[in-house]
Amino acid sequence: MKPLWSGVVLVVAxxxxxxxxxxIPVLFGLSxxxxxxALLLKRWMPAGLAVLTMLVLGFAGGYFACREAVPGxxxxxxxxxxxxxxxxTAARPAxxxxxxxxxxxxxxxxxxxxxxxxxxxxxxxxxxxxxxSVLYVAGALLTAGRTDRYGLVAxxxxxxxxxxxxxxxRRGPIAPPVGFVLALLALVAIVLPRxxxxxxxxxxxxxxxxVAVANPLPQLASWAALGDTELFRTRGPEVPMRLMTLSDYSxxxxxxxSTYGPLGVVSAPDLPLGSRTxxxxxxxxxxxxxxxxxxxxxxxxxxxxxDAMVEPNxxxxxxxxxxxxGLRYTVRGVLDTPQDESLATATVPSGPEVRRYLALPHxxxxxxxxxxxxxxxxxxxxxxxxxxxxxxxxxxRPDADAxxxxxxxxxxxxxxGAPGSAGAQAGTAEQxxxxxxxLARSVGLPTRVVVGFQPVPASPTGDRIVRAADATAWPEVYxxxxxxxxxxxxxxxGSGPSxxxxxxxLNRLASTTAQPPPPSASLxxxxxxxxxxxxxxxxxxxxxxxxxxxxxxxxxPLLLWGLRFARRMxxxxxxxxxxxxxxxxxxxxxxxxxxASRTAPDVARGLxxxxxxxxxxxxxxxxxxxxxxAPEAWSLARTAAxxxxxxxxxxxxxxxxxxxxxxxxx
Amino acid sequence: xxxxxxxxEVLAFRDLHTRLxxxxxxxxxxxxxxxxxxxxxxxxxxxxxxxxxxxxxxxxLARAVAGALGGVSRRVQFTPDLLPSDVTGTSVYxxxxxxxxxxxxxVFANIVLADEINRAAAKTQSAMxxxxxxxxxxxxxxGHAVPDPFLVVATQNPIDLDGTYRLPEAQLDRFMLRTSIGxxxxxxxxxxxxxxSGAGRISGVRTVSSPREISEFSRRLSLxxxxxxxxxxxxxxxxxxxxxxxLRLGASTRGLRVLVRAVxxxxxxxxxxxxxxxxxxxxxxxxxxxxxVLTRESVLSGTTTDEVLSDVLATVPVPKPA
Numbered sequence: 001m002k003p004l005w006s007g008v009v010l011v012v013a014x015x016x017x018x019x020x021x022x023x024i025p026v027l028f029g030l031s032x033x034x035x036x037x038a039l040l041l042k043r044w045m046p047a048g049l050a051v052l053t054m055l056v057l058g059f060a061g062g063y064f065a066c067r068e069a070v071p072g073x074x075x076x077x078x079x080x081x082x083x084x085x086x087x088x089t090a091a092r093p094a095x096x097x098x099x100x101x102x103x104x105x106x107x108x109x110x111x112x113x114x115x116x117x118x119x120x121x122x123x124x125x126x127x128x129x130x131x132x133s134v135l136y137v138a139g140a141l142l143t144a145g146r147t148d149r150y151g152l153v154a155x156x157x158x159x160x161x162x163x164x165x166x167x168x169x170r171r172g173p174i175a176p177p178v179g180f181v182l183a184l185l186a187l188v189a190i191v192l193p194r195x196x197x198x199x200x201x202x203x204x205x206x207x208x209x210x211v212a213v214a215n216p217l218p219q220l221a222s223w224a225a226l227g228d229t230e231l232f233r234t235r236g237p238e239v240p241m242r243l244m245t246l247s248d249y250s251x252x253x254x255x256x257x258s259t260y261g262p263l264g265v266v267s268a269p270d271l272p273l274g275s276r277t278x279x280x281x282x283x284x285x286x287x288x289x290x291x292x293x294x295x296x297x298x299x300x301x302x303x304x305x306x307d308a309m310v311e312p313n314x315x316x317x318x319x320x321x322x323x324x325x326g327l328r329y330t331v332r333g334v335l336d337t338p339q340d341e342s343l344a345t346a347t348v349p350s351g352p353e354v355r356r357y358l359a360l361p362h363x364x365x366x367x368x369x370x371x372x373x374x375x376x377x378x379x380x381x382x383x384x385x386x387x388x389x390x391x392x393x394x395x396x397r398p399d400a401d402a403x404x405x406x407x408x409x410x411x412x413x414x415x416x417g418a419p420g421s422a423g424a425q426a427g428t429a430e431q432x433x434x435x436x437x438x439l440a441r442s443v444g445l446p447t448r449v450v451v452g453f454q455p456v457p458a459s460p461t462g463d464r465i466v467r468a469a470d471a472t473a474w475p476e477v478y479x480x481x482x483x484x485x486x487x488x489x490x491x492x493x494g495s496g497p498s499x500x501x502x503x504x505x506l507n508r509l510a511s512t513t514a515q516p517p518p519p520s521a522s523l524x525x526x527x528x529x530x531x532x533x534x535x536x537x538x539x540x541x542x543x544x545x546x547x548x549x550x551x552x553x554x555x556x557p558l559l560l561w562g563l564r565f566a567r568r569m570x571x572x573x574x575x576x577x578x579x580x581x582x583x584x585x586x587x588x589x590x591x592x593x594x595x596a597s598r599t600a601p602d603v604a605r606g607l608x609x610x611x612x613x614x615x616x617x618x619x620x621x622x623x624x625x626x627x628x629x630a631p632e633a634w635s636l637a638r639t640a641a642x643x644x645x646x647x648x649x650x651x652x653x654x655x656x657x658x659x660x661x662x663x664x665x666x
Numbered sequence: 667x668x669x670x671x672x673x674x675e676v677l678a679f680r681d682l683h684t685r686l687x688x689x690x691x692x693x694x695x696x697x698x699x700x701x702x703x704x705x706x707x708x709x710x711x712x713x714x715x716x717x718x719x720x721x722x723x724x725x726x727l728a729r730a731v732a733g734a735l736g737g738v739s740r741r742v743q744f745t746p747d748l749l750p751s752d753v754t755g756t757s758v759y760x761x762x763x764x765x766x767x768x769x770x771x772x773v774f775a776n777i778v779l780a781d782e783i784n785r786a787a788a789k790t791q792s793a794m795x796x797x798x799x800x801x802x803x804x805x806x807x808x809g810h811a812v813p814d815p816f817l818v819v820a821t822q823n824p825i826d827l828d829g830t831y832r833l834p835e836a837q838l839d840r841f842m843l844r845t846s847i848g849x850x851x852x853x854x855x856x857x858x859x860x861x862x863s864g865a866g867r868i869s870g871v872r873t874v875s876s877p878r879e880i881s882e883f884s885r886r887l888s889l890x891x892x893x894x895x896x897x898x899x900x901x902x903x904x905x906x907x908x909x910x911x912x913l914r915l916g917a918s919t920r921g922l923r924v925l926v927r928a929v930x931x932x933x934x935x936x937x938x939x940x941x942x943x944x945x946x947x948x949x950x951x952x953x954x955x956x957x958x959v960l961t962r963e964s965v966l967s968g969t970t971t972d973e974v975l976s977d978v979l980a981t982v983p984v985p986k987p988a
Contacts, residue, residue, distance in 0.1 A: 576987065577986075577987045580986075580987050581986075584986075595980070596983035596984070597979060597980050597981060597982055597983055597984055598984065599942065599943045599944045599947060599984050600942075600943075600986075600987050601942075601944055602944065615987075618987035619942045619943075619944075619987055620938075620940070621987065622893070622895070622985070622986075622987035623891075623893040623895065623896060623940050623941065623942050623943075623985075623987075624891065624893075624938075624939065624940035625670060625891045625893075625939075625940060
């Protein structure tokens with residue numbers, strides 16, 4: 001009974017831990033079962049030796065699993081020792097590779113070996129609670145509590161432990177309160193810090209490499225000139241292919257990030273993915289494309305190129321030696337797919353983590369003022385973004401021959417230049433995207449620019465041939481809970497999934513249109529540097545917070561009622577002594593708990609004839625060598641308890657079935 | 667037969683106990699609880715010390731019990747000049763047979779009333795107490811067994827202490843229980859005073875049993891079941907008396923053993939073939955109180971061992987049925 005119960009508790013905790021890996025949590029459950037093999041060993045050898053043998057077996061298994069896991073690392077011990085930092089820097093959930101799975105499986109195995117042996121000994125019912133806590137906390141640390149957002153698994157564990165204690169263990173007077181409090185503490189520890197969960201990954205610096213990667217924006221013009229040249233072809237869903245994401249703007253140019261790490265071993269992005277995402281798998285075959293940039297999709301989670309590196313925040317893929325014609329690979333990525341109606345009211349984050357997406361060193365006054373005018377009627381961040389997209393697009397034409405560049409000066413010419421002058425009101429996607437990004441940043445929208453390729457319809461063979469003319473750039477704005485949302489200031493809002501919502505916003509804003517400054521001001525005065533523009537005030541409270549507390553408020557009484565019910569069932573099955581304990585519970589609830597030195601018949605004197613008869617039955621069952629069955633004991637107990645209950649005021653009757661105090665009484 | 671005692675046997679004993687009690691009560695009115703205690707001591711093979719003022723029916727009680735069980739009862743009035751041989755008996759020369767013959771003393775009876783035992787000299791007291799313990803009298807190297815059952819009911823006058831020899835603790839320990847009869851209630855006293863009521867008349871006490879039956883029950887009742895939690899409770903009580911600051915001497919292991927024996931008989935007299943914590947609580951004071959020795963300070967502050975014992979009973983947790 002006890003090994004079974006503790007096994008169930010451990011399996012639940014182990015499967016919860018297993019969710020931190022991208023694979024089958026069943027492995028973790030099996031690991032628990034394997035750990036219980038120690039019980040078999042214990043028949044032939046002392047418990048300590050059995051534990052030692054099992055642990056040696058486990059570590060030997062881990063050693064062989066890691067032997068060939070990492071190419072170029074011949075020492076499996078080193079791989080094993082490295083596996084925890086690797087795990088903490090791996091993607092989330094961690095890929096199911098042997099060297100990453102091994103520490104988790106070993107933890108589960110070791111815990112179950114120790115717990116199984118401890119439980120089979122006499123007085124160690126504390127062990128399952130401790131083991132489950134270890135596994136649960138490990139899982140919570142690995143995922144920062146994301147796999148159990150509402151603490152339901154923790155609650156299930158507490159419930160299992162409590163029920164086990166009530167049913168399997170009727171002796172230990174200390175263990176249940178201690179275990180219960182521990183479990184409750186663990187629950188609170190998981191539930192409370194959700195706003196700012198402890199993140200062990202912050203303690204580990206992920207391995208990164210400095211790679212000098214060129215900014216592909218200037219390439220846009222030359223690609224436009226190449227026209228129909230096939231750069232690469234893909235097979236998979238119709239999604240935009242990304243080449244490089246540019247997050248840093250110096251006022252003169254966009255800069256490509258230079259910090260890259262192996263995919264799967266880099267830290268989490270500075271801004272998390274949205275809550276609604278799509279997984280896309282694309283096969284790519286490189287054609288005429290050259291350079292270090294590797295076309296990817298969304299935020300890549302895996303790529304079949306073993307030496308590809310990724311920029312942790314944007315997910316841009318690069319290959320140090322550059323791509324070559326004929327290179328084939330498969331890339332899997334996650335795309336944010338926000339809901340239009342929710343976007344309309346979405347907020348944008350503020351704070352240090354978005355500072356780089358708002359940076360505009362030495363922003364000219366003309367651009368800042370222009371942006372302010374554009375959004376003067378917009379109420380939400382999304383409306384601001386749509387208004388800017390519309391204004392940038394309006395009356396400006398794409399021109400492949402326009403001068404390149406994304407400096408403030410080039411953007412001012414692009415936006416305000418008198419028609420006729422070079423680059424005025426005309427530009428490539430570079431100017432459209434950059435203008436949008438600068439204007440949006442100046443009104444507090446975290447924005448970045450992506451260089452990539454438009455989605456291409458599939459040819460009859462199923463291949464999507466991406467040509468040089470499909471190269472483009474587009475800005476993306478980050479919305480809380482929804483991730484990076486792309487905008488298209490080049491072709492506007494005519495099509496696409498968010499077209500309807502954009503039209504709605506534009507209709508509302510139609511009454512006002514921003515006016516460019518008078519043409520006489522050919523050189524607008526420069527504004528003071530505004531590195532961090534006034535952020536848009538946004539509510540910080542996350543939407544998942546309230547239901548959690550509501551759930552807790554509802555679950556706690558339910559849990560208490562369940563525990564009391566389980567106790568009642570147990571007492572009912574325990575014959576007259578159980579029935580007498582039920583009466584004592586009632587007395588405790590009524591505040592009339594008798595002194596420990598009073599005998600049952602003495603206590604029963606105030607409980608009417610039913611209480612008296614029950615006390616005699618209970619004494620007989622407890623102290624006589626041949627206690628006969630007494631089926632009437634329970635009904636006597638209920639009569640006596642009812643009599644006790646009648647004497648308490650109504651407000652105590654309300655909480656009668658939920659009061660946890662009897663749970664502490666043995 | 668050495669198997670555990672069953673329900674039927676216990677009920678037979680309860681009947682006998684009730685009959686004996688009823689018979690004794692025809693002579694001693696309104697003192698059923700004391701009668702029961704004396705009967706418990708008799709069946710448990712112990713002796714009773716009655717601490718009471720004269721005229722409360724001590725002698726009547728002892729003689730009525732003897733009458734009810736159909737045995738022999740004798741009375742010894744202890745005085746300072748009483749010699750041990752006056753109690754135990756002596757060897758005399760029989761001129762007719764020309765042989766030395768043992769002439770039994772008054773202790774050769776089923777019920778011996780040792781009146782005012784504290785008035786005798788220490789030597790005589792100790793001879794009496796030795797008989798109580800050994801149930802044999804040794805004269806001139808020859809052992810003479812006293813009859814079975816053998817119950818000594820000793821009395822002690824707690825008021826008039828001039829010229830008395832206080833029983834030492836070691837000897838008090840020989841008494842299974844100490845109690846007092848006390849004065850009767852008004853109704854009972856009127857009943858006693860009413861002419862022709864029969865109270866105090868030993869000849870009216872019916873004989874309802876035989877010494878043999880008593881001995882048999884006494885032997886069987888020692889097998890009555892006492893559960894381990896009860897024994898632990900008794901042990902806890904003993905430990906609590908030993909650690910009580912008001913006592914110089916707590917309950918001895920012999921005292922606790924005697925309590926167990928008394929509890930067995932008491933439980934059976936209530937018709938149960940097992941003991942419950944209530945039995946222990948009922949008997950703790952009569953069985954243990956006279957074995958406890960107060961510290962000098964407690965004596966001076968007027969504390970009694972009964973008070974200490976009731977405090978101990980109120981603090982030691984009873985074994986719970988649940």
